[in-house]
Amino acid sequence: MKTEKKLIIANPKLCTGCKSCEIACAVEHSKSKDLYYASLETPSPIQRIRVLLKDSYNMPVRCQHCPDPPCLAVCPTKAIFQTPEGFVLINDSLCAGCGLCVDACPVGAIQMHPELKIAVKCDFCVDRVRAGLLPACVEACPTGALQFGTLDELRSKARASTRTKFEEIISPNTLREMYKTVGWV
Amino acid sequence: MSGKKIENWNIVLKVPAVQASLNPAAQELIEKAEKEGVETAWHRYLAQQPQCGFGLLGVCCRNCLLGPCRIDPFGNGPQKGVCGADADTIVARNLLRMIAAGAASHSDHARDIVHVFELVAEGKTKSYSIQDVEKLLTVAKSLGIPTDGRDTLEIARDVAHVLAHEFGKHDEEPLRLIMALAPKRRKEVWQKAGVMPRAIDREVNECMHRTHMGVDADPVNLLLHGARTSLADGWSGSMMATLLSDILFGTPKPIEYVINLGVLKEDYVNIVLHGHNPVLSMKIAEVAMSPEMTELARKYGAKGVNVAGMCCTGNEVLMRLGIPVIGNLLLQELAIITGAVEAMIVDYQCVMPSLATLADCYHTKLITTEPKAKIPGAVYIEFDPANADEIAKKIVTIAIENYPRRNKARVYIPKHKSKAMAGFSVEALLNILGGTLDPLINALKDGTIKGIVAIVGCNNVKVKQDFSHITLTQKLIENDILVVGTGCWAHAAAIHGIFTKEAAEKAGPGLRKVCQALGIPPALHMGSCVDCSRILLVLGALADALGVDIPDLPVAGSAPEPMSEKAVAIGTYFVASGVFVHLGVIPPVLGGKKVTKILTEDIEGILGGKFYVEPDPVKAAETIINVIREKRRKLGWPV
Numbered sequence: 001m002k003t004e005k006k007l008i009i010a011n012p013k014l015c016t017g018c019k020s021c022e023i024a025c026a027v028e029h030s031k032s033k034d035l036y037y038a039s040l041e042t043p044s045p046i047q048r049i050r051v052l053l054k055d056s057y058n059m060p061v062r063c064q065h066c067p068d069p070p071c072l073a074v075c076p077t078k079a080i081f082q083t084p085e086g087f088v089l090i091n092d093s094l095c096a097g098c099g100l101c102v103d104a105c106p107v108g109a110i111q112m113h114p115e116l117k118i119a120v121k122c123d124f125c126v127d128r129v130r131a132g133l134l135p136a137c138v139e140a141c142p143t144g145a146l147q148f149g150t151l152d153e154l155r156s157k158a159r160a161s162t163r164t165k166f167e168e169i170i171s172p173n174t175l176r177e178m179y180k181t182v183g184w185v
Numbered sequence: 186m187s188g189k190k191i192e193n194w195n196i197v198l199k200v201p202a203v204q205a206s207l208n209p210a211a212q213e214l215i216e217k218a219e220k221e222g223v224e225t226a227w228h229r230y231l232a233q234q235p236q237c238g239f240g241l242l243g244v245c246c247r248n249c250l251l252g253p254c255r256i257d258p259f260g261n262g263p264q265k266g267v268c269g270a271d272a273d274t275i276v277a278r279n280l281l282r283m284i285a286a287g288a289a290s291h292s293d294h295a296r297d298i299v300h301v302f303e304l305v306a307e308g309k310t311k312s313y314s315i316q317d318v319e320k321l322l323t324v325a326k327s328l329g330i331p332t333d334g335r336d337t338l339e340i341a342r343d344v345a346h347v348l349a350h351e352f353g354k355h356d357e358e359p360l361r362l363i364m365a366l367a368p369k370r371r372k373e374v375w376q377k378a379g380v381m382p383r384a385i386d387r388e389v390n391e392c393m394h395r396t397h398m399g400v401d402a403d404p405v406n407l408l409l410h411g412a413r414t415s416l417a418d419g420w421s422g423s424m425m426a427t428l429l430s431d432i433l434f435g436t437p438k439p440i441e442y443v444i445n446l447g448v449l450k451e452d453y454v455n456i457v458l459h460g461h462n463p464v465l466s467m468k469i470a471e472v473a474m475s476p477e478m479t480e481l482a483r484k485y486g487a488k489g490v491n492v493a494g495m496c497c498t499g500n501e502v503l504m505r506l507g508i509p510v511i512g513n514l515l516l517q518e519l520a521i522i523t524g525a526v527e528a529m530i531v532d533y534q535c536v537m538p539s540l541a542t543l544a545d546c547y548h549t550k551l552i553t554t555e556p557k558a559k560i561p562g563a564v565y566i567e568f569d570p571a572n573a574d575e576i577a578k579k580i581v582t583i584a585i586e587n588y589p590r591r592n593k594a595r596v597y598i599p600k601h602k603s604k605a606m607a608g609f610s611v612e613a614l615l616n617i618l619g620g621t622l623d624p625l626i627n628a629l630k631d632g633t634i635k636g637i638v639a640i641v642g643c644n645n646v647k648v649k650q651d652f653s654h655i656t657l658t659q660k661l662i663e664n665d666i667l668v669v670g671t672g673c674w675a676h677a678a679a680i681h682g683i684f685t686k687e688a689a690e691k692a693g694p695g696l697r698k699v700c701q702a703l704g705i706p707p708a709l710h711m712g713s714c715v716d717c718s719r720i721l722l723v724l725g726a727l728a729d730a731l732g733v734d735i736p737d738l739p740v741a742g743s744a745p746e747p748m749s750e751k752a753v754a755i756g757t758y759f760v761a762s763g764v765f766v767h768l769g770v771i772p773p774v775l776g777g778k779k780v781t782k783i784l785t786e787d788i789e790g791i792l793g794g795k796f797y798v799e800p801d802p803v804k805a806a807e808t809i810i811n812v813i814r815e816k817r818r819k820l821g822w823p824v
Contacts (some may be wrong), residue, residue: 014261015235016237017236017238018238058235092747141258142255143261171259175241175775178801181801182649
């Protein structure tokens with residue numbers, strides 16, 4: 001496996017579900033790239049990452065930038081393409097809005113833009129990454145649940161991290177576990 | 186996640202009705218809502234998932250423009266806000282603001298009743314009058330107001346004067362109602378701990394001051410003020426709301442009523458009274474049931490007018506008039522979803538803004554009546570206690586005129602309804618016991634009844650509706666523990682058949698014997714949420730009669746499904762009054778380890794009560810039973 005490929009990994013144990021990544025993503029993909037102005041833009045900027053709740057754990061879900069992307073395979077207009085870094089991107093001007101990619105995606109990471117009627121998904125903040133910056137979601141994450149780097153970098157970071165002992169912490173996940181007997185979600 | 190289906194990016198929200206509520210009528214209507222494509226609180230709760238962990242743990246501070254600041258609960262990120270406040274300071278400040286909001290709500294409700302009481306005392310309204318002169322005299326005497334040979338209204342004016350001053354007086358003297366009604370030993374504890382409240386509004390105001398940027402940063406000092414603020418609510422704000430409501434509308438006596446969504450009637454104009462203050466709801470109920478309005482309803486093709494209560498204003502009216510009641514918090518939206526409600530008339534508190542949207546989907550008119558509680562999309566008709574009859578007539582007429590707009594094809598009224606018994610004010614209890622608490626004290630002493638638990642509070646979508654209320658109540662009565670309570674718990678207990686004399690059969694042998702001898706249910710409905718003050722009076726009277734302090738009594742409190750800030754204030758004034766209090770929903774405090782320890786351990790050493798958090802009602806029942814056993818052991822009573 002190519003170890004220089006950049007990855008974003010999500011650690012559900014550290015995710016508090018604050019959705020800061022969702023807001024940062026929408027702002028990054030707005031015209032102004034500014035929170036206050038972005039909230040006034042038309043069409044409203046939309047996020048390409050979202051935090052889902054699954055089995056008591058919060059999980060930020062976004063495009064996995066598959067090496068062999070099913071969305072790319074089904075795209076009839078060849079709007080979906082791969083960059084040299086391995087990022088899977090959509091060329092807006094080629095997208096016909098047919099929605100085949102939305103159905104093809106195994107993680108549900110592609111959505112149809114409600115106003116522009118084109119497919120929209122995580123672009124790995126390609127411009128930021130090429131400029132040496134962190135992807136917007138990773139930068140916004142207040143607990144380090146989202147991490148960016150190559151597989152080797154992420155591995156060594158994980159090995160070095162000794163600070164957090166999950167068992168001792170009453171996290172949102174633990175809180176939800178406590179409701180298992182009486183709750184319904 | 187159950188009930189959440191992911192179809193690509195779009196999430197289809199489906200509420201598993203059977204898992205979301207214990208009430209079969211609610212289950213049917215949740216399914217009707219889904220069929221008709223309208224959303225309920227359960228749907229919006231799913232859409233909110235996951236909820237922000239910083240908020241759940243209480244470590245998000247938005248009190249100044251340096252922020253918002255958040256403390257990383259995992260210890261990797263920031264541990265202090267911009268100002269330097271740590272997790273415990275932030276959690277304590279946030280909790281104090283919740284208590285302030287709860288105390289403010291109860292007490293502002295009380296202020297509105299004092300206002301009506303003043304109008305009556307000064308002869309400025311013909312719509313209300315003094316119904317319970319005896320209670321007025323008792324209150325006056327306890328406040329040291331002379332009563333002999335004086336005119337009733339003259340006494341009322343003096344009482345109104347003293348009570349109105351409870352809100353804003355600026356001296357350092359303790360609140361008059363507390364000095365008059367709280368047990369002696371408690372007052373000494375409060376003086377010693379420095380938590381004796383001075384004025385209702387002042388304590389709330391001081392909460393806001395202390396939690397402003399750069400004021401109080403000491404978690405202990407903040408929490409003690411929370412205790413003081415809550416005491417001003419329980420023993421004065423809520424207390425006067427109860428006392429004056431009794432004086433104006435009558436002190437409740439045992440009364441029978443019917444409850445659940447099945448009380449709505451197919452061929453009648455259905456009016457739902459929702460909110461908290463009896464000033465509005467009692468008048469509407471009176472006018473709606475008048476022959477004049479029945480006549481008008483007939484003219485519009487209905488058989489008559491059916492008034493049903495909802496939430497605590499429902500409690501206020503049912504306790505005194507025995508009107509049918511729909512039930513608790515999470516049934517408010519479902520009432521409209523039946524398609525059979527002509528008007529929902531609301532004042533304030535626990536009224537979901539979503540009602541306006543729902544009313545729009547059906548033919549229902551949502552009518553707001555309070556200048557301080559308007560909802561976009563609702564019809565606003567300001568209620569004026571000085572002209573209450575005319576305004577009530579106007580409101581009821583709107584409801585009746587709306588009857589022809591009902592779409593009969595969309596109506597579905599569940600069949601479920603239960604008979605129940607309510608009206609157990611302190612006076613009614615004493616009357617049942619033969620004028621003195623002695624029979625109850627003797628039953629407690631010899632172990633026929635092991636203890637008393639007060640269960641109060643809301644519904645919360647985080648818990649299967651009514652499940653925790655009912656499970657806990659049943660476990661306790663099976664163990665010979667008398668349950669008393671108020672608010673949305675009372676609706677749950679009534680719907681599930683616990684407020685019947687027959688329910689005594691499910692109680693343990695001792696409690697069963699007592700209930701059957703007295704002809705009462707094993708769990709007693711004491712009123713609306715401000716009427717938790719009635720429970721305080723019973724606790725005080727028991728402690729005084731036994732010559733002990735409230736923490737020594739074999740009693741406990743519980744809010745199995747709390748939701749509102751008012752519930753936080755109630756829980757806190759029970760703890761400050763020396764009661765062990767169980768919470769079934771985790772409050773936003775666990776991000777502050779020191780604060781959590783103070784609330785669940787250390788505070789007992791200062792005030793005699795403490796909090797205990799356990800979402801599982803079966804485990805909670807075990808713990809509560811053990812706490813009561815331990816207190817009995819200390820008193821030397823048989824366990």
